[in-house]
Amino acid sequence: MAFPIAVLVSGRGTNLQSLLDHAGDRLRARIAVVVSNTPGAPALARAAAAGVPTAVVDHRGYRDRVAFEDALIAALDAHRPRLVVLAGFMRVLTPRFVGHYEGRLINIHPSLLPCFPGLDTHARALAAGVERHGATVHFVTAGVDEGPIVLQVTVPVLAADTPEALAARVLEQEHRILPQAVRWFAEGRLRCEAGGARLDGRPAHEVARLEDF
Ligand code: GRF
Numbered sequence: 001m002a003f004p005i006a007v008l009v010s011g012r013g014t015n016l017q018s019l020l021d022h023a024g025d026r027l028r029a030r031i032a033v034v035v036s037n038t039p040g041a042p043a044l045a046r047a048a049a050a051g052v053p054t055a056v057v058d059h060r061g062y063r064d065r066v067a068f069e070d071a072l073i074a075a076l077d078a079h080r081p082r083l084v085v086l087a088g089f090m091r092v093l094t095p096r097f098v099g100h101y102e103g104r105l106i107n108i109h110p111s112l113l114p115c116f117p118g119l120d121t122h123a124r125a126l127a128a129g130v131e132r133h134g135a136t137v138h139f140v141t142a143g144v145d146e147g148p149i150v151l152q153v154t155v156p157v158l159a160a161d162t163p164e165a166l167a168a169r170v171l172e173q174e175h176r177i178l179p180q181a182v183r184w185f186a187e188g189r190l191r192c193e194a195g196g197a198r199l200d201g202r203p204a205h206e207v208a209r210l211e212d213f
Helices: 014-022 042-049 065-077 095-100 121-128 163-186
Strands: 003-009 029-036 054-056 083-086 105-109 132-139 149-156 190-193 196-199
Touching (some): 003 014, 003 042, 003 065, 014 029, 014 163, 029 163, 065 095, 083 163, 121 132, 121 163, 132 163
Parallel strands (some): 003 029, 003 083, 029 054, 083 105
Antiparallel strands (some): 105 132, 190 196
C-alpha cells in the first residue's frame, strides 16, 4: 500500500490539486484523507472529484482550540497518515497539535522564509521593494512559519507587478515544491532532526533542489 498522507485545507485548494494530480507513482504517496475546517471549501470538491475521502471539522463548532484540535486529530488519525500536509490551512495550530505530528507535519508558505511570515506576503514583498520573492516548504514547529526549511524556490519581482500577478507567479512554483517535498519524505530521503531538515542525510537548505516536478 502506498505511503498514506493527509492534507489539511481551508480554501480553494490549488496546492491540494497539485498533490492530487501527482498522487501515486509520481508522488510516491497516496492521499488518504483531505480535512477542511471550512465547510464548502472548493478544496473539498477537488478531493471528492478525485475519489479521495474528505472530512470537515469546523472550528466554529468547538468550545475552544483544544477541543477543535482533538476533533481534527481524530479525523486525521482515522486514516493513519504518515505525513500531514498543510496546504492553505488557515488556522494557527497549538504546540500540542504540532507535537502530536512532530517530524511529520509540513506547510507550504508563499514567501522566502524567514522573510514575510504570516499573511499578505505578496503585497508586503512589493512594499518592501525586494527583487526576488518565492515560496517555502518547511516542517511545522510551534512558532508560526518558523520550522526547519525543506525547499525554497525564488521568482523575480517585476516592475509592473501587482500582488495578484506576483502571487500567480509564486503559486505556479508552490505547485512544484510541495509535491517534491512530499515525494522525498515518502521515499525516506527527507527527515526533520534536532538540527533541522535533512535530505539524504545532509542539511536540506544546502542540497535541496527541485528534481522531479
Ligand atoms: C497558498 O499560497 C499557500 O502557500 C498558502 O495559502 C495559499 C493556499 O492556496 N499557505 P491554495 O488553497 O492551495 O490554492
